[in-house]
Amino acid sequence: MIDFLNAFVALSNFVLIPAISYGAQLALGALGVTLIYGILRFSNFAHGDTMAFGAMCTILVTWLFQSWGISFGPLPTALLAMPFGILATMGLVLFTDRYVYKFYREQKAKPVILVIVSLGVMFILNGLVRFIIGPNDQRFSDGERFIISVREFKALTGLKEGLAFKTTQGITIVTAVIVVIALFWFLNRTRTGKSMRAYSDNEDLALLSGINPERVVMVTWLIVAALATIAGTLYGLDKSFKPFIFLQLLLPVFAAAIVGGLGSPLGAIAGGFTIAFSEVMITYAWKKVATYVVPEAWAPDTLVQLLSTDYKFAVSFVILIIVLLFRPTGLFAGKSV
Amino acid sequence: MSEPFLIGDSMTGGYGNGPDILHDCTIAVNKGEIAVIVGPNGAGKSTGMKAVFGMLSLNKGSVRLDGEDITALSPQDRVVKGMGFVPQTSNIFTSMTVEENLEMGAFIRRDNYKDTMTQIYDLFPILKEKRYQAAGELSGGQRQQVAVGRALMTQPKVLMLDEPTAGVSPIVMDELFDRIIEVARTGIPILMVEQNARQALEIADKGYVLVQGANAFTGTGKELLVDPEVRKSFLGG
Numbered sequence: 001m002i003d004f005l006n007a008f009v010a011l012s013n014f015v016l017i018p019a020i021s022y023g024a025q026l027a028l029g030a031l032g033v034t035l036i037y038g039i040l041r042f043s044n045f046a047h048g049d050t051m052a053f054g055a056m057c058t059i060l061v062t063w064l065f066q067s068w069g070i071s072f073g074p075l076p077t078a079l080l081a082m083p084f085g086i087l088a089t090m091g092l093v094l095f096t097d098r099y100v101y102k103f104y105r106e107q108k109a110k111p112v113i114l115v116i117v118s119l120g121v122m123f124i125l126n127g128l129v130r131f132i133i134g135p136n137d138q139r140f141s142d143g144e145r146f147i148i149s150v151r152e153f154k155a156l157t158g159l160k161e162g163l164a165f166k167t168t169q170g171i172t173i174v175t176a177v178i179v180v181i182a183l184f185w186f187l188n189r190t191r192t193g194k195s196m197r198a199y200s201d202n203e204d205l206a207l208l209s210g211i212n213p214e215r216v217v218m219v220t221w222l223i224v225a226a227l228a229t230i231a232g233t234l235y236g237l238d239k240s241f242k243p244f245i246f247l248q249l250l251l252p253v254f255a256a257a258i259v260g261g262l263g264s265p266l267g268a269i270a271g272g273f274t275i276a277f278s279e280v281m282i283t284y285a286w287k288k289v290a291t292y293v294v295p296e297a298w299a300p301d302t303l304v305q306l307l308s309t310d311y312k313f314a315v316s317f318v319i320l321i322i323v324l325l326f327r328p329t330g331l332f333a334g335k336s337v
Numbered sequence: 338m339s340e341p342f343l344i345g346d347s348m349t350g351g352y353g354n355g356p357d358i359l360h361d362c363t364i365a366v367n368k369g370e371i372a373v374i375v376g377p378n379g380a381g382k383s384t385g386m387k388a389v390f391g392m393l394s395l396n397k398g399s400v401r402l403d404g405e406d407i408t409a410l411s412p413q414d415r416v417v418k419g420m421g422f423v424p425q426t427s428n429i430f431t432s433m434t435v436e437e438n439l440e441m442g443a444f445i446r447r448d449n450y451k452d453t454m455t456q457i458y459d460l461f462p463i464l465k466e467k468r469y470q471a472a473g474e475l476s477g478g479q480r481q482q483v484a485v486g487r488a489l490m491t492q493p494k495v496l497m498l499d500e501p502t503a504g505v506s507p508i509v510m511d512e513l514f515d516r517i518i519e520v521a522r523t524g525i526p527i528l529m530v531e532q533n534a535r536q537a538l539e540i541a542d543k544g545y546v547l548v549q550g551a552n553a554f555t556g557t558g559k560e561l562l563v564d565p566e567v568r569k570s571f572l573g574g
Contacts (some may be wrong), residue, residue, distance in 0.1 A: 191444075194433070198441045201430040208424070209487070210416055210445035 004160070007292035009153075010267045014288075019280040020236055020273070021169040024176035028231035029249065030256035031183065032224040033267055038200035038263035039220040040101070041113035047228060048250035049125035052243050053092055054229025057131050058085030059140045064144065074144040075171065082233055089225040092309040097221050103218075105166055122247075129243045138241045140233025141168060168237040176260025179230055180269060183223070186267065191221055202262060241253055248313065252279070255316040259323045275316050283309040339461070340404055342526050343366035343420070343495045345389040348398035357396065358384045360551045366495060366528045370542035371521050372560065375534040381550035382530045383425060383499050384445060389423050389528070390497060391415050401496070421493030425500045425530075428484035431473025435464050437484050438472050442490030450490060457486045460519060478509035482516065496520065498529040514540055535572060538562050546571060557573065 029051060036044040044050075061081035065071075072080050100121060104114055145151075147170050150162030189195040192215075194252075199206040199216045207213065232246065239245070256275045260267025286304035306314065323330060338385050344365035345544050351358040366372035374382045389400055391412045401410045410418065430438050439457060443450040446516055458465035461482040467475060472483045477549055481501050488496060501517065502510040511532060518540055521527050531537035541558030546567055555569050562568050 169391055191440075194440060195444060196436055197433060198430050198437075198444075201432045205424070205428060205487075206441070207413060208416060208422060210439050210491075211441070212415060311490065 003292045006159055006161040007289045009157075009159055009163050010288050010292065013161065015277075015280055015284055017165060017169055018164075019277045021172040023273035023276030023281065024172050025231055025235045025238065025272075026235070026252055026256045026276050027269040028176055028179060028227055029253035030260065030268035030272050031180075032227040032231070033257040034254055034262055034265060035227075036262070037257070039196060039216060040114070042111040042118065043254065043262075044224075045115060045118045045250065046096075046121040047224075048246040048248075048253065049122050049129065049243075049271070050089065050093060050225065050228040051232030051235070051249070052129045052224065053088040053125055053232075054223065055241055055246075056083050056129050056230030056243075057088040058082050058084075058332045059241060061085060061138045072143060074167070076141045076143045076237055078140055078169070078233055079239055082127055082229065085233060086226045086229045090222050091230045092125075092223045093217065093221045093273060097217065098224060122238045123125055125132065125275055126243060133243070135243055138236075140241065141237045142303075143167060151196035160331075166238070172234045172238055175230060177232060180249055181225070183227075183265065186223075196220060220253040251313055252276075252316040255320040259319060259330055261332035264330065264332040265331050267332030274331075275319060278319055279312045279315045282306045282315050283312045295315070338402070342368045342488070343389070343400075343402050345385065345400045346398050347387045348385070348395050348400070350393055350397070351384075352393050354385040359395075360549070361371065361398070362388075362547065362551055363398075363555075364389060364528065364545055366526045366543065368430060368526055369521070370523055371517070371527045371529065371540055372543040372545065373537045373541035374530045374547060375532075375571075376539060376544045376545075376553070382547055384550070385545075386410075386497055386499055386530050390420065391449055396568055401459045404439035416491060417492035419491075419498040421488035422490055422522055423481075423484045423488045423496070423498045423501065425503055429472045429487065432471060434469050435472050435475070435483055435486075436468040438487050439490050442487035445491060445549040452536065452561065453490055454493055456523075457489055460489075460523075476509075477505045478513060478535075481505065481513055485516070485528075487518070489525075490526060495526045495528065498527065500530050500532055502533055507513065510536070533563070556557065 020028050029047065033044060036042070046234070058078055058081045061084045062078045065077050067080055069079050100117060101114065104117055145148070145166050146164060147167055148163060149164040150164045169272070187197055194217050195211045195221060198209065199211055201214065207315045219284065235249065252275050256271035257268050259274055260269065260271025284305065287300050287302070290304055291299045345363065347361045347363055348359050349357055349361055352563060355524045362381070362385055364374060364385050374385055376382050384393065384424040388395060391400070391410055395408060399406055400470070401407065402420065405417060406419060406436065412422070430441060439454055443453065463479055464486055465483055467479065467526070472480060475483065485498065487502065498517070502513050505513065515528060515544060538558040538561050544556060545552060546554040554561055554564060556564065
């Protein structure tokens with residue numbers, strides 16, 4: 001019995017908790033991608049770097065606050081700085097929309113052209129972020145590091161296995177839940193939110209109903225900026241902030257959005273967790289958990305690791321390909337790609 | 338004869354810079370009446386209606402609503418002026434509930450539209466029953482009712498229907514025609530394009546037979562039904 005408890009604790013410590021917080025970060029990123037796809041009808045490749053930009057602004061404000069001696073008690077100062085990061089990012093996306101995307105929208109450019117345009121925006125943003133904050137790792141988390149540390153947990157339960165629950169993981173999960181509830185409330189209950197869904201569903205009929213497309217587009221960008229900044233900051237807090245990471249993060253984020261069904265917010269969340277759990281579970285060395293569960297004689301000699309962690313992005317790729325082959329509209333029947 | 342409530346007067350035009358599809362075509366509807374546009378395939382029926390609604394530019398002719406020239410207005414502005422339009426296809430928000438579809442219909446209204454919604458639920462009881470169901474899950478006939486209900490939410494002064502019975506079974510078609518007559522009885526003039534010419538002309542106060550984008554025959558529904566020329570060339574004897 002104790003063995004099973006130990007196995008479960010090890011599983012939670014190395015798989016469940018990291019996967020849930022990573023999944024929450026991916027889900028927030030994928031929500032932004034899926035909203036842009038639903039409303040503006042193109043895959044926004046600049047989304048990863050929008051996340052980087054938002055996180056960078058948050059970090060700069062965090063440093064400013066830290067230099068002023070402002071802190072948020074046991075919580076990271078970055079949470080206080082996040083609203084300012086969101087505002088800055090909103091300014092950025094409205095700027096790019098006004099001076100880049102709007103031109104192509106008025107020409108009724110094909111989605112593939114807009115994708116390439118967003119690729120251009122992506123490179124410029126990436127350069128901008130590296131220019132401002134530098135290409136290196138930046139640490140900006142402060143406050144308590146753990147909600148439960150391994151030592152505390154062992155003392156508390158007397159189990160052999162320890163369990164660590166980082167503050168950043170807790171914050172990630174709580175923030176993601178709040179943001180998702182707020183977003184769904186907005187989309188399903190408010191007039192503006194419903195008009196966004198209507199516009200995404202049937203553009204011509206939305207126009208006939210008197211819905212102003214430019215307003216819908218603007219509100220979408222504002223929401224996406226907020227989502228991207230929150231996702232980027234949470235990811236940066238949990239891991240660390242490095243501009244290039246967000247370029248790599250684009251793949252799992254897109255995989256999450258597509259697996260869930262592009263254009264479907266619920267799908268983005270499901271997709272985020274699907275990708276996160278697959279990545280973590282396939283690259284985790286199961287030896288420890290297995291040793292507790294199976295009889296001693298069967299205990300594995302190897303690490304029981306399906307894939308080295310270096311290949312974790314390959315997992316997103318494989319899932320993406322499987323979904324595109326067998327269910328192109330995604331789990332929640334979004335638009336087919 | 339006084340000026341009709343809504344008239345597309347001697348309209349000539351086509352889509353974009355393409356060739357003219359309509360040639361000196363006139364379509365009108367009076368207050369409290371049902372006007373029906375019929376004609377063979379490719380006669381420009383739907384095009385005629387779209388021209389009245391401003392979805393293509395006219396090279397000649399004009400559109401007047403209640404005496405006011407609205408030729409230059411965009412379709413959106415015509416909705417604000419009091420024209421309700423139900424397109425032939427994709428005329429509902431499939432992923433949204435029936436009630437949300439009606440709410441979106443009332444998007445341009447800033448006043449309280451609850452009364453209008455109650456009226457529409459009285460007119461289409463099935464919609465009230467399915468109000469929280471996604472509109473895309475409904476049957477063809479029910480979808481058309483959602484579509485008409487959505488257009489009625491603006492309390493339009495005139496309602497335009499583009500083939501409301503396309504693709505539904507004959508039984509559902511009869512029911513839809515009954516509903517349309519009921520809507521007309523509430524005092525809203527209706528301009529309608531129809532494939533099912535005979536049934537449509539039976540309920541029509543005024544009928545327009547278009548051929549090759551021009552008026553071929555015009556008259557009351559009954560006149561056209563008994564007109565030997567119309568019967569021979571078009572109603573199949």
